[in-house]
Amino acid sequence: MSTLHYDFKSGAQLSSRSILIWRIVQTAVWLIGATILTCLLFFPPIGVLLFWNILIPIAPFLFVVAVGVWRNVCPLATTNLLPRKLGLSHRKKMSPTQSGIFNLIAVIALYIIVPLRHAVFNMNGVATGIMIVVMAVIGVTLGFVYEWKSAWCSGLCPIHPVEKLYGANVFISMPNANCDNCQNCVVPCPDSTPNMTPIKATKTIYHRISGWMVVAGLPGFIWGWFNVPDYATLNSLNDALIVYRNPFIGFVVSSIIYFILLLITNNKQDKTITSIFAAAGVSLYYRYRIPALFGFGRFNEDGLLINLNGIIPEWLPHAITIVTTLFFFYWLVFRKPNHSSWVIRPEFAKK
Numbered sequence: 001m002s003t004l005h006y007d008f009k010s011g012a013q014l015s016s017r018s019i020l021i022w023r024i025v026q027t028a029v030w031l032i033g034a035t036i037l038t039c040l041l042f043f044p045p046i047g048v049l050l051f052w053n054i055l056i057p058i059a060p061f062l063f064v065v066a067v068g069v070w071r072n073v074c075p076l077a078t079t080n081l082l083p084r085k086l087g088l089s090h091r092k093k094m095s096p097t098q099s100g101i102f103n104l105i106a107v108i109a110l111y112i113i114v115p116l117r118h119a120v121f122n123m124n125g126v127a128t129g130i131m132i133v134v135m136a137v138i139g140v141t142l143g144f145v146y147e148w149k150s151a152w153c154s155g156l157c158p159i160h161p162v163e164k165l166y167g168a169n170v171f172i173s174m175p176n177a178n179c180d181n182c183q184n185c186v187v188p189c190p191d192s193t194p195n196m197t198p199i200k201a202t203k204t205i206y207h208r209i210s211g212w213m214v215v216a217g218l219p220g221f222i223w224g225w226f227n228v229p230d231y232a233t234l235n236s237l238n239d240a241l242i243v244y245r246n247p248f249i250g251f252v253v254s255s256i257i258y259f260i261l262l263l264i265t266n267n268k269q270d271k272t273i274t275s276i277f278a279a280a281g282v283s284l285y286y287r288y289r290i291p292a293l294f295g296f297g298r299f300n301e302d303g304l305l306i307n308l309n310g311i312i313p314e315w316l317p318h319a320i321t322i323v324t325t326l327f328f329f330y331w332l333v334f335r336k337p338n339h340s341s342w343v344i345r346p347e348f349a350k351k
């Protein structure tokens with residue numbers, strides 16, 4: 001039996017050969033990340049294309065199908081976990097309240113940063129690069145203090161709420177290529193909990209609010225976000241607020257719909273409502289993003305990867321988004337939960 005196969009089946013500790021393979025993959029992806037960051041800072045047009053128009057559009061699909069792959073190879077995670085891997089972390093255990101507050105900050109950061117793409121980041125590679133560097137500095141600093149993924153990957157990372165929303169029914173559990181032993185650093189561990197959703201963590205009011213904010217608000221927020229053009233120049237505070245208006249309206253409308261649905265259905269249907277909202281969110285994302293990538297977006301060249309307008313029929317990208325929508329609703333709503341976690345929990349550390 002191959003070592004890799006053994007790891008998948010048993011959930012036992014990774015063999016040294018598997019660890020080596022994962023370290024090679026992590027290093028390769030880290031180098032790709034470092035290259036994109038270098039481009040953002042020194043060759044901004046190329047960096048913007050690579051980061052916002054290639055890497056980021058792939059991410060939601062990967063989160064839906066196999067978020068564990070991303071959790072194992074994310075370059076920011078590889079960087080932020082270095083203090084722990086090098087034995088330099090104080091390995092402090094976070095209290096449930098701290099963990100809940102970190103989750104809440106992550107959701108708020110998501111809703112603050114994403115609209116700023118229209119005002120700054122989509123056009124400004126250097127600003128995007130600086131934002132990534134700031135995140136790495138925060139993550140590494142916290143990595144010196146807190147155990148494993150509790151502070152950044154499962155705490156403050158603004159992408160993490162989206163991982164939890166979309167990654168509720170992954171294809172397969174990957175081996176955990178980061179934590180050597182499980183220290184129970186975050187409860188529930190988003191990586192190791194089968195069919196994880198944002199509303200599974202209910203320990204504190206902060207967990208609950210952050211869970212609701214992402215499940216209820218994100219689909220409408222995405223709709224609103226795609227109904228705002230990029231602004232190359234913002235002349236006033238009022239201009240700056242424009243980029244928040246539509247996403248905020250969308251957030252409020254979809255939250256109202258969510259809570260009405262919760263009120264008129266019984267508790268057993270909460271999971272279904274969550275999965276419908278997750279499918280709606282990721283479907284809306286690709287509904288707008290795929291046409292924009294290929295020159296059929298609402299706002300000229302916003303979010304353009306390659307202009308195929310005039311080369312392929314106009315209906316084609318829209319037809320593709322019907323297929324993606326059907327796929328996401330099948331995958332997240334109609335497909336039976338398979339009780340897979342993102343990654344397999346390693347053995348608990350001996351006390």
Ligand code: SF4
Nearest residue numbers: 179182183184185189
């Ligand atoms: S597997 Fe264990 S140590 Fe790793 S992130 Fe989850 S709870 Fe923390």
